[in-house]
Amino acid sequence: MTANVRTGEGTQVGTTGPLRRTVKVVNPLGLHHRVADRFSRAARMFAAAVAVTHGDNRADGKSVWDLMMLVVMPDAEVVLEVDGPDAAAALEALSDILASPGGEDYTI
Amino acid sequence: MTVAAPPPGPEGPMRLTSFIVPNAIIPSLATTAAAVSPKDGPAVAAVKKQVVQELVTALQAANAFGPEHTDDVVSEVLRREQLGTTGIGRHIAIPHSRHAAAKDLIGALGLSPGGLPFDSLDGEPVYVFVLLVSPKDRPGEHLRALEAVVRTMRNEEFVRQLRGCETKDEVWKLLESLPGL
Numbered sequence A: 001m002t003a004n005v006r007t008g009e010g011t012q013v014g015t016t017g018p019l020r021r022t023v024k025v026v027n028p029l030g031l032h033h034r035v036a037d038r039f040s041r042a043a044r045m046f047a048a049a050v051a052v053t054h055g056d057n058r059a060d061g062k063s064v065w066d067l068m069m070l071v072v073m074p075d076a077e078v079v080l081e082v083d084g085p086d087a088a089a090a091l092e093a094l095s096d097i098l099a100s101p102g103g104e105d106y107t108i
Numbered sequence B: 001m002t003v004a005a006p007p008p009g010p011e012g013p014m015r016l017t018s019f020i021v022p023n024a025i026i027p028s029l030a031t032t033a034a035a036v037s038p039k040d041g042p043a044v045a046a047v048k049k050q051v052v053q054e055l056v057t058a059l060q061a062a063n064a065f066g067p068e069h070t071d072d073v074v075s076e077v078l079r080r081e082q083l084g085t086t087g088i089g090r091h092i093a094i095p096h097s098r099h100a101a102a103k104d105l106i107g108a109l110g111l112s113p114g115g116l117p118f119d120s121l122d123g124e125p126v127y128v129f130v131l132l133v134s135p136k137d138r139p140g141e142h143l144r145a146l147e148a149v150v151r152t153m154r155n156e157e158f159v160r161q162l163r164g165c166e167t168k169d170e171v172w173k174l175l176e177s178l179p180g181l
Helices: A033-043 A064-068 A087-099 B041-061 B067-082 B139-153 B156-163 B168-177
Strands: A003-007 A010-015 A019-024 A049-054 A057-060 A077-083 B020-026 B087-089 B096-098 B106-116 B126-134
Touching (some): A033 A064, A033 A087, A064 B087, A064 B139, B041 B067, B041 B106, B041 B126, B067 B096, B096 B139, B106 B168, B126 B139, B126 B156, B139 B156
Parallel strands (some): A003 A019
Antiparallel strands (some): A003 A010, A049 A057
16 A cells, blocks of 8 residues: 655655554653543544554553553653554544643643 | 553552552442442442442541541542543442542542442443542642553453452452553
């Protein structure tokens, strides 16, 4: 398949294989349980395989257990990788969850 | 795909024994729900409130915070629960809150021999509860504690042994025996 491989704001067109994007987790609580839960639920809506890598650790993006084991602190960067027929849509939707503060209640 | 290795920061992986308060271990929760359907929303909510009260009360009784905070900690944990269940599946729940009453990260551990409905992701009853209360200004510690619970509870053999414990001491010794934590 022809795919876009994006790192940060850069885009490389014409490469086959999974789509990747480096995303900064801007949530002030990091990749905490609620974000992990929201992310994994959204990831399961896509046929594409979803992986999140933080340092040397790689998580199945459809598993809240895996995601919670990444321990992603506020402002840390992760690499989002999606591979499948709806990868492009998944990359956008899932990047938004990681890169958005989400408007949640941070007092809890 | 799975996480390859325990990731946390420079301090290394967190131990459950570093935040679970020994006297806040409840080997047999008083909360029961034999007649409650997991689809009965109000009844499940009542069960959740009861078990959270039991765990928070155990923390307070262990002097983890003053008695004046008990009701508010319960309310905050339940308010957090309303934003999304912490019943993460595989019979485990991690109700939690960040609260000013906690000067350090603290946790209670409760076992339900009969299992309790908790709106779990997989719809299954919960047998193991780890309730966390963390200071408001230490998100990293909170993340590491959640990781410690998840990493530990992935081990089905450990969970089987934990559910077989009948006393606080048995639970504590099992937690202390975990290799590599």
